[in-house]
Amino acid sequence: MDDDRRAFLTDLLTTPSPSGFEAVGQRVWLDYVRDFADDVWTDAYGNAVAVHQGGSDVSIAFTGHADEIGFIVRDITEDGFLRISPIGGADRTVSKGQHVTVHAETPVAGVVGQTAIHLREREEESYEDIDAQFVDVGADDGDDARELVEVGDPVTVETRVRALHGTRMAARGMDNRVGIWSAAEGLRAAVEADVDATVYAVSTVQEEVGVQGAKMIGFGLDPDAAIAVDVTHATDNPDIPGKRSGPVELGEGPVVSRGSANHPSLVDLARESADAAEIDVQLQATGTRTGTDADAFYTARSGIPALNLGIPNRYMHTPVEVIDTDDLDAAAELLGSVADRAADAAPFGVDL
Template sequence: MDESTREFLDDLLTTPSPSGFEADVQRIWVDYVSEFADEVRTDEYGNAVAVVEGDDPAVAFTGHADEIGLMVNSVDDEGFVRLSRVGGTDRTVSKGQHVEIHTDDGIVRGVVGQTAIHLRDPEDEELEDIAEQHVDIGVESETEARELVDVGDPITFDTPIRELEGTRMAARGMDNRVGIWVAAEAARRAAESDVDATVYAVSTVQEELGKQGAKMVGFDLPVDAALAVDVTHAVDSPDLGKEKDQHGEVELGAGPVVARGSSNHPEVVRTVRDAASERDLPVQLQASGRSTGTDADAFYTSQGGIPSLNLGLPNRYMHTPVEVIDTDDLDAAADVLAAFAADSAGRDGFAVDI
């Protein structure tokens, strides 16, 4: 990953984008793809589509721009902010965290309160739901708090990017700003290689609320295949213990993950695997006997069926403020997708041979 592409990744990761509030990160993504795309467009909810014009077939590389978070649900008499979830926020990691409340007038900082260990009953350590937790913004009354925040203001954890050893890094919201980075980078690399196929790069909104942006985009996206890039669980950390075998074989740093089964079209799977193999690009495999839980599940039932694939990016500690990825996996994923576009040029779709 060179300096400019790493700067792009850092800009995405440091820009808050909870579901329903993705505009700021979408602007960064649109600015980046505008440097090489022949056309860039957005829709009413902020989904963004870039097109690199070519011949048949047309293929799409997609990711979702939104992240999980919190939201101001109410303010109590003492000025403490009560919370609701945005997406699948984990109640086990929220307490004791620094947060930022994103208001119309700027950022209000606070902390999610946690009772000191000295004052808790050791026999009653039940985890409080998000709705029972609160943010302390330092005021003493409801009136003071309401002058600063409104109900419905989004909240994100204030977690900076941390460099770990080698090519590994930690941050919140890897899910799924790394996916829109790969989608953009794959399209850029395909454009620079002058591939003959038409390539769409797509950054969707509100995936964490039920793949809503992909449903909007998939309604009329004129493509022959859609490859959704999203994080997937790396199972090579000790927190999974003896249950590792239940979660597959995905490792951090061993390459992007090709899902097989369910929404993952067998011909698209084969083409991706062949493209990677011919270029000695690393890929891992993952069983997907039911849904993938990604935008691929929305694309593959659109328009009577778009051949689709979920390409996973290994991620430790998903849906926490300290998600860990390996940037080598991101680079490999972008190369694999660009190779897929090159090898797809000239073919007449991806229909299963019956």
């Protein structure tokens, strides 16, 4: 990954964007893609779109979701502590003892409280639900806290982007900054190749709370096909339960999903495009649902052919998600290859 693309990824990862509060992150993405897109625009809820206008009437969308999990201030106690609720699938087992930022009018530093090990009843230990946890911002009392924050302010864990050995990276929010990074770079590849198809790059909102942005975009944009790029579980770390272990490994390439929402013609197009570009891909079974924006696209309107393209990710929904940038580079190259072949592959339908 070259320096400019790495800097773009780092900018995305260091810009908090919890579901329902994505505007700041969307500005980062739009500022980047407008340098090479033919046009960019947003809708009422902040879904962001950039386009390469091709010469054919075939269109394909490369999408990722901009939002991340987090918390929201539910109540402010008279003692000056903040009671919180989850935004999306926040993991109660890793939230205590974390530095956080409350995104009030002026950002406020805080920590999720954790009683010292010396003072806990060890035999009765359990993981409290997020609703039972609290944030300490250092306020003296409730009035002091209310001068700083309001009910409804979002909260995110404060972490760093760290380079690990080789091409591995760790950060909060890989899910799904890597998806919107890939969508942008896939669009760039399509622009540079001046492909015949019209190609949309889309950064959706509110995936973590029910693929809501994709529902809006699927109806409004109505592309001929959509590829949703999102993280998928890498199953190559030692504590994966045996029944959940599978073939997905970091550094072995993007993951083409098969089953459920994944349209057979797009699965074939992705695999053929990978072969043509000499890109290694992995396969994953999704028998019921993908858990991504692809689930919204394939039922939009009268059905938009959809595919979930996965980026292997360790420790999903924790502050230390780990990916391999080689997989990201390969995903962007694969999307460029798909864009180049999309006009000839259309129409996308099941052969009966």
